[in-house]
Amino acid sequence: GQSLEQPSEVTAVEGAIVQINCTYQTSGFYGLSWYQQHDGGAPTFLSYNALDGLEETGRFSSFLSRSDSYGYLLLQELQMKDSASYFCAFNDYKLSFGAGTTVTVRA
Amino acid sequence: DGGITQSPKYLFRKEGQNVTLSCEQNLNHDAMYWYRQDPGQGLRLIYYSQIVNDFQKGDIAEGYSVSREKKESFPLTVTSAQKNPTAFYLCASSGRDRGDTEAFFGQGTRLTVV
Numbered sequence: 001g002q003s004l005e006q007p008s009e010v011t012a013v014e015g016a017i018v019q020i021n022c023t024y025q026t027s028g029f030y031g032l033s034w035y036q037q038h039d040g041g042a043p044t045f046l047s048y049n050a051l052d053g054l055e056e057t058g059r060f061s062s063f064l065s066r067s068d069s070y071g072y073l074l075l076q077e078l079q080m081k082d083s084a085s086y087f088c089a090f091n092d093y094k095l096s097f098g099a100g101t102t103v104t105v106r107a
Numbered sequence: 108d109g110g111i112t113q114s115p116k117y118l119f120r121k122e123g124q125n126v127t128l129s130c131e132q133n134l135n136h137d138a139m140y141w142y143r144q145d146p147g148q149g150l151r152l153i154y155y156s157q158i159v160n161d162f163q164k165g166d167i168a169e170g171y172s173v174s175r176e177k178k179e180s181f182p183l184t185v186t187s188a189q190k191n192p193t194a195f196y197l198c199a200s201s202g203r204d205r206g207d208t209e210a211f212f213g214q215g216t217r218l219t220v221v
Contacts, residue, residue, distance in 0.1 A: 043210075
């Protein structure tokens, strides 16, 4: 079957680095995406990895290892506004999401 | 401006009533999705459609129905058969190709049973 597993919550202080891991299982895999959702809002697309390696977008980076069925999202120089839920996702004709990781940034 | 619009933002339903949530997009996307989100939970797929006049059940389709008569529109009906409909409902659209994972979401409809 299909599944995505990620930790339920992470807490860190401003300026720190946080890594959110995601392991997945699917019969047809084309790439891993990450989304951010602030409380009560709509999810917004952050990044996409189709190939192994690291993709960097400003303070956020995403990594994929297809052989390990594993990826992560790296949040650097944490800011209070980064407090949100983060979801990994893949699209095998249906767009499926992990349960989400709640990141809490403390002053 | 291109985007995806859900209405209404808040909806109250009496027990035993059917209600329909609207979702419209002008992004020319083939694929559309409906998700349910409960407090502190992830996004659970209700229904999805890859093309007009075709749709598939997701993981929690019981008590819900959809139609896809136009590319731009994918309304969701929450029927009286859905025993616990109070939740936040999100509609999304994307390209149809496998791996096309940049989906755009509406602002959601918060449904409450009163």
